[in-house]
Amino acid sequence: xxxxxxxxxxxxxxxxxxxxxxxxxxxxxxxxxxxxxxxxxxxxxxxxxxxxxxxxxxxxxxxxxxxxxxxxxxxxxxxxxxxxxxxxxxxxxxxxxxxxxxxxxxxxxxxxxxxxxxxxxxxxxxxxxxxxxxxxxxxxxxxxxxxxxxxxxxxxxxxxxxxxxxxxxxxxxxxxxxxxxxxxxxxxxxxxxxxxxxxxxxxxxxxxxxxxxx
Numbered sequence: 001x002x003x004x005x006x007x008x009x010x011x012x013x014x015x016x017x018x019x020x021x022x023x024x025x026x027x028x029x030x031x032x033x034x035x036x037x038x039x040x041x042x043x044x045x046x047x048x049x050x051x052x053x054x055x056x057x058x059x060x061x062x063x064x065x066x067x068x069x070x071x072x073x074x075x076x077x078x079x080x081x082x083x084x085x086x087x088x089x090x091x092x093x094x095x096x097x098x099x100x101x102x103x104x105x106x107x108x109x110x111x112x113x114x115x116x117x118x119x120x121x122x123x124x125x126x127x128x129x130x131x132x133x134x135x136x137x138x139x140x141x142x143x144x145x146x147x148x149x150x151x152x153x154x155x156x157x158x159x160x161x162x163x164x165x166x167x168x169x170x171x172x173x174x175x176x177x178x179x180x181x182x183x184x185x186x187x188x189x190x191x192x193x194x195x196x197x198x199x200x201x202x203x204x205x206x207x208x209x210x211x212x213x214x
Contacts, residue, residue: 021068025061026071029082034103036117036124041101051098072101080107181205 034174042049075081077175078133084100108117184204188195195203 019074020050022061022063023074025063026068027075027080029061029076030101031055036121037128039102039104041103053098070153071093079104107145140186 010183021098028144030052033041033043035042035044035049038049040049054068054072055065058065059074061068061072072081072083074081080103082100082102082104084102086097086099087094087121087148105114105117181201181204184207185200188200192200
């Protein structure tokens with residue numbers, strides 16, 4: 001069913017059983033940590049997701065580093081996975097960090113599971129959006145904390161739908177704050193009609209900020 005995988009060795013001959021076994025074992029390790037929402041193989045943590053190093057994958061699979069590298073190369077050549085190298089800037093210059101390992105849709109398409117994959121992704125996206133809303137509701141933050149909470153969620157949650165959900169909530173909060181400032185400015189203008197507009201806005205913002213911290 002996967003002729004490209006069998007041809008990854010660059011020969012018309014069938015791959016050796018040991019090589020096929022290594023490919024299967026490594027692929028199962030990648031799928032064990034497959035993230036439906038990002039398409040990556042990664043480990044979730046409280047501070048985001050950790051990429052899988054080749055050494056760690058080899059240890060978990062019980063294979064040597066060279067066999068692991070060869071198996072991942074076969075999977076790449078067959079279009080089953082993608083590996084994207086990454087670097088980060090340090091004081092000593094650019095240095096490599098854990099590469100992103102992604103499982104492509106081709107493997108799901110080959111086994112007739114692409115539609116099911118898309119259905120599961122949509123389900124997970126909705127579930128995560130609801131979880132994000134529950135976190136905000138449970139926290140019951142003040143106005144000042146609300147913005148910080150939303151920003152924190154935007155950084156931790158990578159899927160597009162969750163980011164959009166958090167952004168919509170943030171925009172709703174900003175619009176509400178704007179309305180509150182406009183109403184407070186109107187009240188101050190009625191109380192002090194000779195006060196300059198800039199001072200009216202400054203006092204309105206200060207009053208709302210003090211009320212939010214109470």
